[in-house]
Amino acid sequence: MLHTINKSPFQSDSFTSCLRFIQPGDPILLIEDGVYAAAPGKYAQTLKEVQAKNPVFALAGDLAARGITNLVDGVQTVDYEGFVELVEQHQVNSWL
Amino acid sequence: MEDAKKIMHIVRKAPHGTIYAYEGLEMVLIMASYDQDISMAFIGDGIYNLVKDQDTTDIQIKGFMKTLGVLEDYDVEKLYVDAESMEERGIREGDFFVPVEVLTSTEIGKLMTEQDVIVPQ
Amino acid sequence: MKFGILLKEGPYNHQAADTAYLFAKAAIQRGHQVTSVFLYNDGVYNATKLMDPPQDDRHIANRWSELGGEGVAILACIAASKRRGITDEVLVENSEITGLGQLTDIAIDVDRLVTFGD
Numbered sequence: 001m002l003h004t005i006n007k008s009p010f011q012s013d014s015f016t017s018c019l020r021f022i023q024p025g026d027p028i029l030l031i032e033d034g035v036y037a038a039a040p041g042k043y044a045q046t047l048k049e050v051q052a053k054n055p056v057f058a059l060a061g062d063l064a065a066r067g068i069t070n071l072v073d074g075v076q077t078v079d080y081e082g083f084v085e086l087v088e089q090h091q092v093n094s095w096l
Numbered sequence: 097m098e099d100a101k102k103i104m105h106i107v108r109k110a111p112h113g114t115i116y117a118y119e120g121l122e123m124v125l126i127m128a129s130y131d132q133d134i135s136m137a138f139i140g141d142g143i144y145n146l147v148k149d150q151d152t153t154d155i156q157i158k159g160f161m162k163t164l165g166v167l168e169d170y171d172v173e174k175l176y177v178d179a180e181s182m183e184e185r186g187i188r189e190g191d192f193f194v195p196v197e198v199l200t201s202t203e204i205g206k207l208m209t210e211q212d213v214i215v216p217q
Numbered sequence: 218m219k220f221g222i223l224l225k226e227g228p229y230n231h232q233a234a235d236t237a238y239l240f241a242k243a244a245i246q247r248g249h250q251v252t253s254v255f256l257y258n259d260g261v262y263n264a265t266k267l268m269d270p271p272q273d274d275r276h277i278a279n280r281w282s283e284l285g286g287e288g289v290a291i292l293a294c295i296a297a298s299k300r301r302g303i304t305d306e307v308l309v310e311n312s313e314i315t316g317l318g319q320l321t322d323i324a325i326d327v328d329r330l331v332t333f334g335d
Binding site for chain 3: 101103115116119122123126127129130132213214215216
């Protein structure tokens with residue numbers, strides 16, 4: 001199951017809630033304001049640890065729009081085509 | 097029900113402050129009449145929808161305690177509530193006005209992965 | 218694969234309408250069939266032709282209308298529309314008002330239902 005997060009972790013509990021429910025192996029895709037979790041800061045360490053069990057992706061266009069160039073180690077960027085590919089492989093759980 | 101799709105509605109928003117939970121419930125009631133395998137998971141502020149003694153008279157917003165109460169008549173009996181969200185908010189099972197199944201986040205997380213469709217409300 | 222999209226937020230106010238659109242375009246580009254975009258909650262405002270953004274900005278309703286012209290059903294929920302004054306008279310071309318039963322049919326029919334919203 002693909003988990004998408006579209007809120008800044010500073011604004012909403014979507015990020016921390018998702019991490020409580022996600023099963024091992026399931027990917028996370030950060031989109032819209034969700035990409036702020038991939039920037040250095042308070043949640044960087046958490047995001048590093050998450051990657052031991054869950055691959056983390058961030059939508060390139062949303063990163064670029066927000067001037068985020070320095071990503072937490074291991075976070076992979078995808079474009080919209082990559083987003084679609086992830087959806088081909090998994091059902092989707094959007095943490096709105 | 098063999099061909100029925102497993103559809104889980106996830107409610108993470110409190111009632112009244114926004115319309116999401118209310119319109120979400122309207123969606124659940126329609127989907128329930130289509131003989132699908134419907135469940136609802138109440139997580140975070142979503143659990144406030146289930147709390148007793150809500151009276152929306154003074155705010156002039158249509159309440160939906162009655163509607164939630166009839167879910168059972170629509171065969172929507174799978175109402176899951178996240179135990180940690182209850183703990184965080186100091187809410188006990190006796191505070192709810194409908195029968196629910198209290199589960200851990202791991203248990204709800206596993207149920208999520210079994211779904212064909214997840215609809216966040 | 219068959220994809221369905223559920224859009225739960227209004228245009229401009231939130232990025233959801235843009236993300237949903239770009240996702241739909243990319244899915245079609247990759248050879249998938251996007252059967253429908255179902256508009257719910259404030260998402261129904263995506264379908265009003267009365268919107269008139271500045272010339273140098275994207276026209277969100279027209280974008281959906283173009284997608285509708287390419288065979289994607291653009292559907293606004295009737296209950297949500299009635300609450301918000303979205304009627305047949307204000308609907309952008311290639312969109313229609315329909316019931317939640319239709320969304321259920323979509324959920325049953327598609328391989329993936331992807332939700333965008335706030």
